[in-house]
Amino acid sequence: xxxxxxxxxxxxxxxxxxxxxxxxxxxxxxxxxxxxxxxxxxxxxxxxxxxxxxxxxxxxxxxxxxxxxxxxxxxxxxxxxxxxxxxxxxxxxxxxxxxxxxxxxxxxxxxxxxxxxxxxxxxxxxxxxxxxxxxxxxxxxxxxxxxxxxxxxxxxxxxxxxxxxxxxxxxxxxxxxxxxxxxxxxxxx
Amino acid sequence: xxxxxxxxxxxxxxxxxxxxxxxxxxxxxxxxxxxxxxxxxxxxxxxxxxxxxxxxxxxxxxxxxxxxxxxxxxxxxxxxxxxxxxxxxxxxxxxxxxxxxxxxxxxxxxxxxxxxxxxxxxxxxxxxxxxxxxxxxxxxxxxxxxxxxxxxxxxxxxxx
Ligand SMILES: [Mg+2]
Numbered sequence: 001x002x003x004x005x006x007x008x009x010x011x012x013x014x015x016x017x018x019x020x021x022x023x024x025x026x027x028x029x030x031x032x033x034x035x036x037x038x039x040x041x042x043x044x045x046x047x048x049x050x051x052x053x054x055x056x057x058x059x060x061x062x063x064x065x066x067x068x069x070x071x072x073x074x075x076x077x078x079x080x081x082x083x084x085x086x087x088x089x090x091x092x093x094x095x096x097x098x099x100x101x102x103x104x105x106x107x108x109x110x111x112x113x114x115x116x117x118x119x120x121x122x123x124x125x126x127x128x129x130x131x132x133x134x135x136x137x138x139x140x141x142x143x144x145x146x147x148x149x150x151x152x153x154x155x156x157x158x159x160x161x162x163x164x165x166x167x168x169x170x171x172x173x174x175x176x177x178x179x180x181x182x183x184x185x186x187x188x189x
Numbered sequence: 190x191x192x193x194x195x196x197x198x199x200x201x202x203x204x205x206x207x208x209x210x211x212x213x214x215x216x217x218x219x220x221x222x223x224x225x226x227x228x229x230x231x232x233x234x235x236x237x238x239x240x241x242x243x244x245x246x247x248x249x250x251x252x253x254x255x256x257x258x259x260x261x262x263x264x265x266x267x268x269x270x271x272x273x274x275x276x277x278x279x280x281x282x283x284x285x286x287x288x289x290x291x292x293x294x295x296x297x298x299x300x301x302x303x304x305x306x307x308x309x310x311x312x313x314x315x316x317x318x319x320x321x322x323x324x325x326x327x328x329x330x331x332x333x334x335x336x337x338x339x340x341x342x343x344x345x346x347x348x349x
Contacts, residue, residue, distance in 0.1 A: 047272035050242035053234070057246020057254070060207075060232070065250075081235030085243070089232060175276055179249065188251030 002159045003137035005098055006030050011140050012068070012096065015148040019066035019094075020058060020182070024051040026104045027070040029169030038185035041178055044171040049078025052086060052095045059091035059152065062186060066092035066150065073099040073119070074111045080122060083155065087127030092152040095123075100162035108164035123155035133157040190322060191329065191347070193222030199326035200229060203333045205282075206252040207232050209240045213259035213286045215349045237262030238269035244281055245273045255333070257284040260306040260346075270313060274342045282336045283344040284329075285310070290321075290348035310344055321348035 005026055012021075013034050022041045023031040032042060043051050055069035076083075076097050086093055101114035120133040132147040132154070134140035140158060147156050171178070183189040196219050200208065208223055209232040210216065223231045232247075234240045237258045247254040258266070263285050273279050285306070293303035310317050318332055329345060336343035 045276040047269040050269055053239040053242035054246040057243040058250045061247045061250020061252045082239050085234045
């Protein structure tokens with residue numbers, strides 16, 4: 001049985017260390033309840049599908065820091081090419097793909113390829129060498145430490161439950177404030 | 190006249206750290222010089238929307254990136270640039286190649302790129318200047334410095 005998104009993120013919380021965590025779409029509604037430090041960046045309002053690209057830029061700018069991007073499956077499908085870009089520019093970037101087969105923030109509609117897309121195979125085909133896939137909570141709990149160890153780039157596919165009728169998540173604070181405190185925490189303000 | 194070495198030197202003199210790009214025929218001629226310039230990293234992406242988001246990440250992390258793409262990719266990247274320029278309010282500098290610019294002026298091309306580039310850049314409320322074969326690397330550097338002084342996104346359109 002797949003894990004819930006909340007369970008998946010609770011495991012991540014134990015292993016994120018001092019890395020920046022960028023959340024998008026559904027995860028952005030849950031993560032601030034688990035962690036809401038200046039290094040937690042809720043990417044809302046976003047450009048659809050571009051969370052991993054934002055994270056890659058940040059990881060290239062701050063090579064010692066490390067960046068974790070929690071992406072949705074629908075988001076990843078909107079910009080599959082960013083996996084190729086990630087492989088081409090090695091950085092400590094960890095892209096987690098929450099695979100529930102649905103666009104959740106729009107209320108729960110299947111996306112193209114739901115249940116058929118092999119994200120781990122796509123990531124490997126894009127040239128990412130460290131790729132992991134976990135389909136149960138027990139396996140994710142057991143493998144998270146290895147999967148989230150440096151160096152990146154790493155792609156982690158997690159099979160999670162789909163929730164229907166969800167509301168579009170709201171960010172915990174305005175974008176300007178998020179940017180200000182993140183840059184301050186990174187020492188670049 | 191803008192060529193690879195003069196563009197690379199101009200960007201370096203401005204303190205630009207990264208050029209995030211997908212080249213077109215004209216910009217592509219700068220590849221060797223941009224790749225070889227110390228202190229300047231050329232970041233190759235697969236689609237232009239990625240370029241805007243990746244540049245935003247670099248800027249969040251304290252670097253000074255610019256984006257260089259063809260107008261075709263600029264058209265494609267609308268949502269990404271809207272997010273970076275207006276949601277995140279990042280003062281990003283862009284170089285946009287305008288395909289068939291000269292041929293269009295002479296009425297000698299069916300290419301619709303020049304018809305739409307300037308209206309679309311204006312629609313996104315991005316101040317811009319057209320750099321043509323009379324322009325110098327100083328014009329490019331001045332446009333970048335203007336962008337930084339105002340802390341507002343700005344573009345130069347390269348006539349092709
Ligand atoms: Mg989904």
